[in-house]
Amino acid sequence: MKYAWIELHSRQWPVSLTCQVLGVSPSGYHARKARDVDTDRARRRISNDALLVHIKAVHAESKG
Structure with missing residues (x-):
């Protein structure tokens, strides 16, 4: 709390x-x-990694 105030x-x-x-x-x-x-x-790195997994999955599905 003190650090946030500072x-x-x-x-x-x-x-x-x-x-x-x-x-x-x-x-x-x-x-x-x-x-x-x-x-x-x-946190941002984990979020980016998860997003990359989704992007790759969508990309793989769209090449079908």
């Missing part, structure tokens, strides 16, 4: 200041942000 207000106040006020480390905030990006990439 992200939401990162254009208004420096991350280092909001981390200090909320009692979290800037390195913890940045590590969490990096993990979120990795998770989003993994």
